[in-house]
Each structure stands twice: as C-alpha cells, then as structure tokens.
Amino acid sequence: MLKKPAQKYSGKIGEVEIGTGEKAIKLGGEAVLPFYSFDGNTGNAPKIGMEISDIYPEDWTDALKELYKDVSSDAVKWAQFVEEKYSPDFICLRLISADPNGEDASPEDCAQKVKAVVEAIKTPLVIAGTGNHEKDAKLFEKIAQETEGRNVLLMSAVEDNYKTIGAAGVLAYNNKIVAESSVDINLAKQINILVNQLGIDNEKLVDNVGCSAGGYGYEYVISTLDRVKLAALTQNDKTLQVPIITPVSFETWKVKESIEPEADTPEWGNQDDRGVSMEVAAASGVLASGSNAIILRHPKSVEIMRSFINELLG
Template sequence: MFKKPAQKYSGKICEVEIGTGEKAIKLGGEAVLPFYGFDGNTGNPPKVGMEISDVYPEDWIEPLKELYKDVSNDTVKWAKFVEEKYNPDFICLRLVSADPNGDDTSPEDCAKKVKEVVEAIKTPLVVAGTGNHEKDAKLFEKVAQAAEGHNVLLMSAVEDNYKTVAAAGVLAYNNKVVAESAVDINLAKQVNILINQLGIDNEKIVANIGCSAGGYGYEYVISTLDRVKLAALTQNDKTLQVPIITPISFETWKVKESVEPESSTPEWGNQEERGISMEVAAAAGVLTSGSDAVILRHPKSVETVRTFVKELLG
C-alpha cells in the first residue's frame, strides 16, 4: 500500500495563551502548514471570536443591529449575551468610542469599561483599539492596567507605539500583545523583532499581518500569510514563529458588497446574506493560509467557519 512521505519542517509556531480559568485558549503550536495533519502536528485548532463594540453600533447593517437590539446599548450585557448565546472562543471588544475623530472617550473611561466586561465574562477577551497610534498608546496603557490578572490580548502594537503598548501590556501588567503590520513579511518581522528587543518573548506575542475583504487586495493578504508561515516553518525563522490573528469583520463589513442596501442594487440579492458570504469567504482563505484565529461579526458566519475548521481537521 502506498504511504505518502511526510514533509519535514524545521520550525514550530509558539503557543500563546489568552484568558484565565477553564475557558482560557491557546493559539498556535503548529509544526506544519495549515491543516496538514498528514505531515505532523497541527497544533491548537484555529479559534473563532466575535466582535462587539463599546458603543451602539450605528454603522452596522440593520439585521445585525436587530440581533443585538436588547443589549447593544450596554457593553457588559452585550458581552454576556454573546458568551451565553453563541459561546465564541473569545470576544473582541472594539473601543470605538475612543477614536479622536469620534467621541474621543478618555483612556481612563475606556479602561473602566474593559474592567467591567472582563470581570463579567469567563470567555477570553481581545481588546481592539482605534487605529490612531498616538491615542492607542495612551489607551492600552490604561486598559492593560485595568485588565491585570485577566490575561487579555491587546490589539494592537505598531511600529509607532510598540514601546508603550507592549511594555505596559506585557511587562508591566502581564497581558499579551498583538504586533500589527501592513501586509508585508518584512514589516511583520520588524515589529516582532522590536517587541522582542524589549525583552518580550514570542509566547506573549500574536501577529496581525493585515486583512482585507475579498476583491480588495485580498491576494496580498493570502500571499503574505503563505510567506510568513513558510519562513517560520521551513526556514525556522524565529522572528515569525508567533500565532496570527486576523480581524475579518473589521474589513468585510465596510465594503459596498456588504453594506449596499437591496433597494439600491436588487440584482445583488439579500444584503445580510452578502455580508455573511464576504465574511465567511475571507475567513476561510486566511485560515487555510495560516491564520490561527479570526474575528467575525455575524453568528451565522461563526457557525459556518467553525464547521469549516472542524471538517478540515477531520
């Protein structure tokens, strides 16, 4: 009988644990390419998280707002609702209110909200910032302090603010940090190296190498994921041997295919189904190219992607 020879890999992705107690999760740990169980150890199964916001999600489509209409005005209730009803692997709290171009909520007030949420749930928490690097540095310093003891994942540290975010998040308050770069293997390496140089090892770092919706530079995301995983596993590049998280929902729910009302483009079909399809397609692509965790918004997307992962793992 023919026996396929197993591919040998020289590298392995580090394991990073987030959360505490029985619901804590581990990302990474794989020593082979995604889902290549026939070659060796596939590590921890990819994790699927759900996005919530610290303010009412005004810009979400109506069907999504309807799902959360009873809880979305109260972040703690929303987090508990998602935990109990959908049981995601983790919850991603996006601090939309902190955006300087929006409500510009103070880091202290945001930190208080994070503390309330993390103490109300058992599910691991990922906290996403505003994308404004100056504000995020101040924000994560306070959030990391408020979340001390809960092992949250702070998303994200970039080249402009990594010293503050990573030092406060990991060294001072013992949480974990996401190293974010913009769809380029060299940039991904650079941010990881900078954080390593602060004295933070790979077991406390998760990478976000960037994301996009299908059709919007998506092939760059996939090819970058492929290159990162190949370098980490086949070339034993230790600077890239960290798990990868991809915030799918941040991108797929803002493109026209997901948000254009049916009244404007009836030929495109049901708006909600379009959004789910974009989210699932983008998630499937990044998971099979090397992402260890994805952030989604729609419960049907979560259910579909979970089934997809389970089937591929056999």
Template structure:
C-alpha cells in the same frame, strides 16, 4: 505497489500563546505544519473564532446587525454576556470605537472601566482592540492593561508608531499578550516582532496581525504574505516569525460595497445580510487556510459556519 504518501517535515514550529485565565483560557499555535495538514505532522491547537463587540452603540453597522443586537448593543457588558451565552465563541473582541478622537473621544479612564466590567462579566478570554488612532491607543492600552490585570488579555495592536508604549504596558508592566500589527508585508511583520522582543516582550507573548482585506479586494497579497511567513517560520526555522496569527476579518468585510449596499440600490444582489455573511465567511475561511490561528467575526451565522469549517478539517 502500495501507495506511500510523502511527508513534508519542517524544522520550525509556531510558538504556543495562551490567552485568558481559568478553565476557558485558549491556546493559539503550536503547529509545525501548514494549516490542517495533519497528514504531515502536528497541527497544534485548533483554530479559534471570536465575535466582535463595541464599547458604543454600533451606529455605522448595517441594519441587519444592529437589529440582531438591538436589545444589548447600548451596553457592552450586556452585549458581551449575550454573545457568550447565545453564540458560544471561543473569545470576545471588545473594540474601543468610542475612544476615537474624531468621534466620542472617550477617555482612557472611562474605557478602562468598561473593559474591567466586561472582562469580569464573561468567562471566556477577552481581546481588546483600540480605535486605530495610534497615539490614542497607546494611552488607552496603558490604562486598560492595568484595569484588566490578571485576565491575560490580548491587545490589538502594537504598530511601528506606538509599539514601545503598547509593548511596555501590555507585555511588560502587566502580564498580557501583545498583538503586533503590520501591513501585509513579511519584512514589516518581522521587523515589528524584532522591535518588540528587543523592547523586552517575550516572543511567546506576541501574536501577529499581518493585515487583512476582504476577498476580492487585494486578498491575494494577504494570501501570499501568510504563505511566505509560514514557510519562513517552518522551513527556515525563522524564530522572528514563529508567532501565532490572528486576523480581524470583521474589521474589513463589513465595510465593502457587497456588504453595505442596500437591497433598494442593487436588488439583483439579493439580501444585504446574506451578502455580508458570505463576504465574512469567504474571507475567514481563506485566512484560516492560509495560516491564521484565530479570526474575529461579527455575525453569529458566520461564527457557526466557520466553526463547522474548522471542526471538519481539524
């Protein structure tokens, strides 16, 4: 008897969200099956990979990364152009670390000028991340959203503490996309999506960041949360969870001991750079296999590896 593969069909489908403008705009989502399950149905748009840059010199980054970008890292415009031309990511994530009130405390006006200069200098989409101070990010995104009007950026992220301000600026006053950030919990992710849509932000303009951790650091919670979100979106046709997912992998993996410990401290662990890449690749591949439609990375070798991973499975 000939083998007949069973097919798992779902009623639900992930919404399609476009980021960027022009020929190099990208689309996330559109699938109605679990990641890479092309044998079950429509896999939607290919997963996208971006590179992180900062608005300030990356003093806290490990030396191998600082050396890699040493000629351009003092100027975010030069850094963005260098990354686009040399490594060809699908998008760039500009993180405003310099806006942190406990650091340089750059003003929203200064940051908006930087964002405008960066987005005008590149041809690929721009994802804009804040400083992780929720109050400052609300003020920051309001100014930056106006400065990059017309470029259809994704803003990371709206959280429960500031979703009204971020959603109003990035999703209502200006035609951008809003990242809804929750902390590894399906109920929190769903609640924030509901709050944003009640505010008036359309579901097709929302991308979820459901949380991340480096592999080995409680990643099983991330994996189980992604599974539950995707199965609810597909199997239960839960429209409040049918948004694409973006996972900022680099924000987590380059801060764990395996990535930051010097060779002199743990010579038996080998190259610090290779350790960091391994953590980033392991986490990114896990996130993509679990349901992420896009990941943010920091090292170009990680980008190269994950691109190959996606191309061979897509």
C-alpha cells in the same frame, strides 16, 4: 497501497495563551502548514472570536443591529449575551468610543468599561483600539493596568507605539499584545524584532499581518500569510514563529458588497446573505493560509466557520 511520505519542517509556531480559568485558549503550536494533519502536529485548532463594540454600532447593517438590539447599548450585557448564546472562543471588544474623530472617550473611561466587561465574562477577551497610534498608546496603558492578571490580548501595537504598549501591556501588567504590520513579511519581521528587543518573548506575542475583504487586495493578504508561515516553518525563522490573528469583520463589513441596501441593488440579492458570504470567503482563505484566530461579526458566519474548521481537522 501508496503511503505518502510526511513532509518534515524545521520550525514550529509558538503557543500563546489568552484568558484565564477553564475557558482560557491557546493559539498556535503547529509544526506543519495549516490543516496538514497528514504531515504532523497541527497544534491548537484555529479559534473564532466575535466582535462587539463599546457603544451602539451605528454603522452596522440593519440585520446585525436587529440581532443585538436589546444589548448593544451596553458592552457588558452584549458580551454576556454573546458568551451565553454563541459561545465563541473569545470576544473582541472594539473601543469605537475612543476614536479621536468620534466621541474621543478618555483612556480612563474606556479602561473602566473594559474592566467591567472582563469581570462579567469567563470567555477570553481581545481589546481592539482605534487605529490612532497616539491614542492607542494611552488607551492600552490604562487598560493594561485595569486588567492586570486577566491575560487579555491588546490589539494592536505598531512601530509608533509598541514601546508604550509593550512596556505596559506585557512587562508591567502581564497581559499579551498583538504586533500589527501592513501585509508585508519584512514589516512583520521588523515589528516582531522590535518587540522582542524590549524583552517580550514570543509567548506573549501574536501577529496581525493585515486583512482585507475578498477582491480588495486580498491576494496580497493570502500571499503574505503563506510567506510568513513558510519562513517560520521551513526556514526556522524564530522572529515569525508566533500565532496570527486576523480581524476579518473589520474589513468585510465596510465594503459595498456587504452594506449596499437591497433596495438599491436588488440584482445582488439579500444584503445579510451577501455580508455573511463576504465574511466567510475572507475567513476561510486566511485560515487556509495560516491565521490561527479570526474575528467575525455575524453569528451565521461563526457557525459556518466552525463547521469549516471541524471538517478540515477531521
């Protein structure tokens, strides 16, 4: 019987812990390519988080709004509902109200909301900002202060605001941060080096190298993930030896295949099924290419991806 020799890698992805208590989770820790258990230690199993919003999600599909209709106007109730009903590995609270182009809620108000949520659940919490770099710096500074000791993950720090977010999020209040770059291995290295130079070790750092929905520049996402993991493992590039989180739902639920009403395009089939299919397709690809954590929106997607991970890890 032929025994295939195991591939040995010179590098290893570091571990990052988020949350506290019995439900705390660890990301990363692998010394082989994704799901390559035949080569060695696959580290911690990939983790699945569920997205919720701090205000009623007006732009979500009708089917998703119906699922959460009794709780989606209250972030605390929504987080508790998701924790109890679906038991995700973590919950991602997206601060839609803080968007300067929307309600432009103050950092202080948002921080109080986050504090209420983190105190109401035991599941680890990831906080997603607005994407406005100036607002996010102010936002995460306040949130880090209010969540001191809770070990939350602040998503995300970019080149324009990493000093403020890193100093408050990690150095002052001992939470963790996500360094975000735009689908390019060199940009991923660059932001990590800058964060490290602040005095933040890789144990406090997670990467978001970007995401897209299938068919929308998705091959760039996959090839970037591949290159990042290969550099970290085969070239022992320490600047890239951090776990990766991919916000799949942020991208897949805004493309036409997911949101086009069935009445307008009956030949495309059921809208809810289409959205789940797009989410699952994107999620499975990024996991197979090296993401250590994914953020999803639909409970059905969560169920499918749990089976996917369990099957591949045997």
